Amino acid sequence: xxxxxxLSLLGGAGIASTLGTTKAKAAxxxxxxxxxxxxxxxxxxxxxxxxxxxxxxxxxxxxxxKPEKSFDxxxxxxxxxxxxxxxxxxxxxxxxAGLDHPIFRKQQCNHCMEPxxxxxxxxxxxxxxSDGSVTYNGDVCVGCxxxxxxxxxxxxxFEYDDPLDPLIQKxxxxxxxxxxxxxxxxxxxxxxxxxxFGKRSDLIEIARERIRKYPERYVNKIYGETEAGGTNWLYLxxxxxxxxxxxxxxxxxxxxxxxxxxxxxxxxxxxxPVLLTGAYAISKRKEKIAAEDQKAAVAQAINExxxxxxxxxxxxxxxxxxxxxxxxxxxxxxxxxxxxxxxEAKLAALQNPESEEVEESSKPxxxx
Ligand code: SF4
Ligand code: SF4
Ligand code: SF4
Numbered sequence: 324x325x326x327x328x329x330l331s332l333l334g335g336a337g338i339a340s341t342l343g344t345t346k347a348k349a350a351x352x353x354x355x356x357x358x359x360x361x362x363x364x365x366x367x368x369x370x371x372x373x374x375x376x377x378x379x380x381x382x383x384x385x386x387x388x389k390p391e392k393s394f395d396x397x398x399x400x401x402x403x404x405x406x407x408x409x410x411x412x413x414x415x416x417x418x419x420a421g422l423d424h425p426i427f428r429k430q431q432c433n434h435c436m437e438p439x440x441x442x443x444x445x446x447x448x449x450x451x452x453s454d455g456s457v458t459y460n461g462d463v464c465v466g467c468x469x470x471x472x473x474x475x476x477x478x479x480x481f482e483y484d485d486p487l488d489p490l491i492q493k494x495x496x497x498x499x500x501x502x503x504x505x506x507x508x509x510x511x512x513x514x515x516x517x518x519x520f521g522k523r524s525d526l527i528e529i530a531r532e533r534i535r536k537y538p539e540r541y542v543n544k545i546y547g548e549t550e551a552g553g554t555n556w557l558y559l560x561x562x563x564x565x566x567x568x569x570x571x572x573x574x575x576x577x578x579x580x581x582x583x584x585x586x587x588x589x590x591x592x593x594x595x596p597v598l599l600t601g602a603y604a605i606s607k608r609k610e611k612i613a614a615e616d617q618k619a620a621v622a623q624a625i626n627e628x629x630x631x632x633x634x635x636x637x638x639x640x641x642x643x644x645x646x647x648x649x650x651x652x653x654x655x656x657x658x659x660x661x662x663x664x665x666x667e668a669k670l671a672a673l674q675n676p677e678s679e680e681v682e683e684s685s686k687p688x689x690x691x
Contacts, residue, residue: 361436361455362501363523363555364510365530366429368567369540370517373400373414373427380512381412381431384497403568406431408482408492412509419562426560428567429509429518431494432457432478433547433554439577443473448491455523455555456496464491475551475572496555523555530559552576 379394381387388409392399400416412431419426438457441449448464451457459479470479470491482489497507505511510518519526530545546564547554551572560567 358436358451358453358455359524361453361523361555362496362520363434363455363526363557364496364507365519365521365526365557365559367517367519367533368426368428368558368560369537370515371414371427371429372515372517373397373416373425374514375400375414376512376514377429377509377518378410378412378414380508380510381494382410384500384508384511385411385495387411400427406478406480406493408480408484411492411494415568417562417567419566422562426562426567428558428560428569430476430568431509431556432496433476433550433556434494434496435551435576436553436555437551437576437578439473439475439551440470440479442577443469445469452498454496454498454501456498456501458495458498459491459493461488461490466490473577475570475577523557526557530557533559549574552579 375394375397382389382394390410400414403415404410404413406413412429414427414429416425416427434455434457436451438449438451441447441451441457444464445467446463446465448460449457449470450460466481466489468479468481468491471477471481479491479493481491497505497509500507506520510520519529521529527545527548530548534541534543534545540561541559542561542563544560544564546558546560546569547556552575558564558569565571
């Protein structure tokens, strides 16, 4: 476990533990109405032409990496795509039986009024802001990815490619731009007014008016009005929303669905430090085992090296001893051969003394 994250987790758990009861009540409040003046976006599939300009706008305002295929390449629409750590919105194409043209639907975070991601996150990395956006704080995220499991729309994505500090990524409803009074990047870029930004309550009125005025163009349903307790992103479509891959999620929000379970949150929050201390102990134990393994491996290597050196020394000494023996034998044989020669010479002199006298008389006088 990353130390910084572990410490932040401990800090978050400690704070949550201290404030446990209050937070749990807020999280389990089944009658939260969202923020009545919050903003939202309405996507109208009957106007959308699948041009991907919204994808490009999102990519630009969020300074995301450029995709391999350009945004002008519409062949990518032949495959169903999902958002990812570097793509916060995608437009998909749906061929619906009985229609002679495809329908396009844009997808991104729906900015739930009571977000499941936020209620699943025990370090409170997600915030439902009063402007309607749901934003994420990577500084407190511990990377547990419960938000990914909790989201009914499979929106949060994880930076699996970042081994050092992976974070969750998703659409922010361009919260920083909204704060400056500007439109979200995708809304700015749409050439067909398929995207309308405004107060959620106004968007619902606009959508109802379009359905009333053009009943042949729309099914009588605003997707997001009640789904999962309501979302700030809303959709109009000429066909059933399920035909466009939108899931049936029911009307209850995540906190409402889990109100009973959340009643136990103070207790659960209270045991987090215990669990985390356990996790820390396991982590330390692993480190200790690793250190012990390393120590044993070094000792074994030293022993093996020492043993190999001893073997080499012994072999060298044995060779030296053998060499010495051979040398002594050689010298002894040489000495014996010389002694034999000398003995034979003396024996020959004794057997023939004249030759010795001649030898003596032939010596110079000074030699006497
Ligand atoms: S769509 Fe998913 S990620 Fe977005 S606010 Fe709702 S639960 Fe959270
Ligand atoms: S609101 Fe902003 S972040 Fe979300 S899809 Fe649109 S451009 Fe992307
Ligand atoms: S820019 Fe507008 S028309 Fe084009 S794909 Fe996006 S929502 Fe549809």
